[in-house]
Amino acid sequence: xxxxxxxxxxxxxxxxxxxxxxxxxxxxxxxxxxxxxxxxxxxxxxxxxxxxxxxxxxxxxxxxxxxxxxxxxxxxxxxxxxxxxxxxxxxxxxxxxxxxxxxxxxxxxxxxxxxxxxxxxxxxxxxxxxxxxxxxxxxxxxxxxxxxxxxxxxxxxxxxxxxxxxxxxxxxxxxxxxxxxxxxxxxxxxxxxxxxxxxxxxxxxxxxxxxxxxxxxxxxxxxxxxxxxxxxxxxxxxxxxxxxxxxxxxxx
Numbered sequence: 025x026x027x028x029x030x031x032x033x034x035x036x037x038x039x040x041x042x043x044x045x046x047x048x049x050x051x052x053x054x055x056x057x058x059x060x061x062x063x064x065x066x067x068x069x070x071x072x073x074x075x076x077x078x079x080x081x082x083x084x085x086x087x088x089x090x091x092x093x094x095x096x097x098x099x100x101x102x103x104x105x106x107x108x109x110x111x112x113x114x115x116x117x118x119x120x121x122x123x124x125x126x127x128x129x130x131x132x133x134x135x136x137x138x139x140x141x142x143x144x145x146x147x148x149x150x151x152x153x154x155x156x157x158x159x160x161x162x163x164x165x166x167x168x169x170x171x172x173x174x175x176x177x178x179x180x181x182x183x184x185x186x187x188x189x190x191x192x193x194x195x196x197x198x199x200x201x202x203x204x205x206x207x208x209x210x211x212x213x214x215x216x217x218x219x220x221x222x223x224x225x226x227x228x229x230x231x232x233x234x235x236x237x238x239x240x241x242x243x244x245x246x247x248x249x250x251x252x253x254x255x256x257x258x259x260x261x262x263x264x265x266x267x268x269x270x271x272x273x274x275x276x
Contacts (some may be wrong), residue, residue, distance in 0.1 A: 025049070025116065028101040034120050035139075046071045046080065047123050049116070051091065063092040064248040067117070070123040072130055077194035083126045085234045090157035090166060094108065105142055118146045118167060119252035125174070129183050130190035136183075137175075144171040165226050181214035182231055188214070189235075197242075201202050202249075205242060209252050212259045219263040228263065236267045 029049070047070035055063040066088045071080035093112035103113040121143040125136030147168050150158040157166045173179050195207040222237060243256050257274045260267070 025101070025112075028103075028113075028118060029120065031122075031206070032103065034124060045123055045127055046073075047084075049119065053091075057092070060096045061092070061094045065089045066091045066119075068119045068123070070126065071128055072190065073197075074190075076198045080137070081190065081194055081238060082121060083130065083233045084123060084230075086117075086170075086230055088119075088157065089176070090155070090162075092155040098276050104151070105145060108146075110156055110230075111150075111153055114146050114150050114153070118143050121146070122170070125261060129186045131187075132191075133187045134183050135187075140171060140174050143167075144175060147171055165229075169226055170230070173225065173230075179218055179223055179227050181217050181227065182227060185211050185214040186231075194242075205245075205248060205252065208239075208242060209256050212256060212263075215261055215263045229266070232264045232267055235265065239272050240270050 039040040043056060047068070050067040050069070051064060051156045052066070053062045053064035060136040063191075068084055068086045068088065069082065072083050073079070074081055093115065094110065095112060101113050101116070102109050103117050108114050123228075125139035125143065128136035128139060147158055156162050158168055159166075160168050160172075162168070163172055174183070188211040189208055193204045193211075196207075215228070215231075218225065239256075239260065243253050253274050257271055260271045260274075264271075
């Protein structure tokens, strides 16, 4: 799996080795269905380096609980984005494109669309796959709904916020911390727009699973404006009440 992920070219853009995205795919296999078939979960984590620093920002931290695939030591993983060859290669391809999409979205407005669409194609190609995770009727928090939400116009402001947050916020934090915090605080209203239309959405949960702790660290600073912290606290407790224990740190 490691060789497959790192030797395949996932984008036509040219990058140097040190520009490669740092990511982890953590498999927890808790069931052996047959001699060569396994089931379990998969934690997908990816990071993005913040400009001018050694700090890595978490871009995606998602757990897929519907992992099932066949594999033996002689398996050669073969992938084609235009067809479903095996569940393992489709899973790896899907999350590779998802990682790319979130990364590209942080560098240019909706820059990850091409890769999210590739992930969506993988979902469409897997509709006849008997294992779970690819179909709309199998739950509201699976691979199908992940790409559906990301590409849905209703949730577009979340992607817009990602660019504002990373490129115009975190990337300038080292030189203009006050301005960066103000930019992030102002653009949190984009998340508020989505929440008021679609409260407790899946994609919003995915976003905060990656970003909640970081947002607290951004504003829980002695240099942060108390009024700004209070405004941020008000918005965050509205849009992500599940993380209220973390948001409380902003007003203590």
